[in-house]
Amino acid sequence: MALSSVIHEDTGEWRIHENLDELRTDLADYVAELSESYVKERGVFCIALSGGSLIDLLRKICEAPYNKTVDWARWHIFWADERVVSKNHPDSNYKLAKDGILSKVSVIPSHVHSLNDAVSAEAAANEYEFTIRQLVRTRVIDVSEISDCPKFDLVLLGMGPQGHVASLFRGHNALNEKDEWVTFLTDSPNPPPERITFTLPVINSASNVAVVVTGENKAGAVKSVMNSAGTGCSLLPAQMVRPASRKLVWFLDSAAASELDISPCS
Ligand SMILES: O=C1O[C@H](COP(=O)(O)O)[C@@H](O)[C@H](O)[C@H]1O
Numbered sequence: 001m002a003l004s005s006v007i008h009e010d011t012g013e014w015r016i017h018e019n020l021d022e023l024r025t026d027l028a029d030y031v032a033e034l035s036e037s038y039v040k041e042r043g044v045f046c047i048a049l050s051g052g053s054l055i056d057l058l059r060k061i062c063e064a065p066y067n068k069t070v071d072w073a074r075w076h077i078f079w080a081d082e083r084v085v086s087k088n089h090p091d092s093n094y095k096l097a098k099d100g101i102l103s104k105v106s107v108i109p110s111h112v113h114s115l116n117d118a119v120s121a122e123a124a125a126n127e128y129e130f131t132i133r134q135l136v137r138t139r140v141i142d143v144s145e146i147s148d149c150p151k152f153d154l155v156l157l158g159m160g161p162q163g164h165v166a167s168l169f170r171g172h173n174a175l176n177e178k179d180e181w182v183t184f185l186t187d188s189p190n191p192p193p194e195r196i197t198f199t200l201p202v203i204n205s206a207s208n209v210a211v212v213v214t215g216e217n218k219a220g221a222v223k224s225v226m227n228s229a230g231t232g233c234s235l236l237p238a239q240m241v242r243p244a245s246r247k248l249v250w251f252l253d254s255a256a257a258s259e260l261d262i263s264p265c266s
Contacts, residue, residue, distance in 0.1 A: 003254065006262055011226055012248030016257040020057070020214065027212060027251050028060040031154065032070050034208055038153040039074045045153050046141050048078040048198065050166060051093030052158040054212050055100040057251075062104040076111045076140055077102065078132070080155055080203065081166035084121040084184070084194035087114065091192050115196060125184040125196040132181060142207070146244050149181060149205035155198070157211045160190065163221040163236025165211065167197035175200065175237055200240055208247045211238065216255040223259040225250075 003018040017023035031047070038045045049055070061070065083091045087098075094114040102112060113131055115124050132150050135141045142151040157165045168175045169189050177183045177199040184196045203209060213222055225238050241248065 004262055008226065010228055010242075012246070012250060014226065014250045014252065014257075014260075014262070016252045016254060016260070016262060018254055020253055023212075023214065023251055023253050024057055024060040027057060027210075028063075028066055030210065030249065030251075031058070031061055031156075032066045034154050035070050035075070038207075039071050042142065042153070044074050044076055044140055045071075046076045046078065046135075048080045048152050048155040048206070049093070049097050050080045050156055050158045051083070051096050052160075053214060054156055054158040055096045057212050057214065058156070059100055062101055067105060070105070072106045073108055073111075075107050076113065076135070077107060078113045078152065079115065080157060081168075081195060081197040082115045082124075082128075083167075083192050084115070084117070084124055084196065085192055086117045092117075121184040121186055121194040121196060125180075125182045128196060129180065129182040144205035144244070147201055147205045149202050152202075152206040154208045154210065155203055155206040157203070157209065157241065159211055159213045159218060159221060159225075159238045161217045161221060163224065163238045164190070165237050165241055166203065167195040168200065168237040168240075170236055175240070200237075203241060204243050206243055207245050208249070209241060209243045210249045210251060211241065212251045213256045214253040216258060218256045219259040222250075222252060222256050226260055 004016040006014045035045045079093055082093045085091045087094050116127050136143050136150050144151040159165050174183050174185055181202045183199050186194050188195050
């Protein structure tokens, strides 16, 4: 149960949790409910994961009751961003998700759309975008009526202390990419330097986007996002997450929300 939930016209729904355990339960409920509804409606559930702290916060989805109620065979799993390292490297977002979640549930291996780790960042981004294009063509992934971009059922993001989401960093060219669905970086401000990432048009074309943020070191960036502070190039990447569907949910713990002016209501 969220400690407090506020709906902001511009910035989406904000769910603030008293502790990490409550956040984990609310996040697992949210993902399981979306999975059920998209499996019913479309026969599949296309979910894009991020790396970082998100995976630990999502681990409850592997436990009862979700491990039995979620229709894992209908899941298609993607990554909103990935580090260009081998799949068994500790920096790999795939490895994080595999060790923390995917190895514990019965997803179908061919539905796990991970990056080719044997090629350059550019080639891996192109190959990954090609895979997504094929799945859009066969309507495994829905398509946005507005942008022609893939319309993932759910994109799960984290946010760094400087407001980056996926591998979209403030001031980096990748943030301005409008034509590609997937782009690559060889000079990421945070290590490792080589990464691939969904572009903003793809994130903002998703049916649902959730941003999961915990810890006091992110409270300043959280406040800027909620207050919509900044304009143009001074905007944080997280402030540019504005899905056309308007279905954007922020999952925060009380530390990340500590600079917000929200009174507990539920
Ligand atoms: O580099 C990355 O950082 C973000 C945020 O990570 P967190 O540990 O601060 O939550 C993450 O969402 C992204 O996938 C990752 O590549």
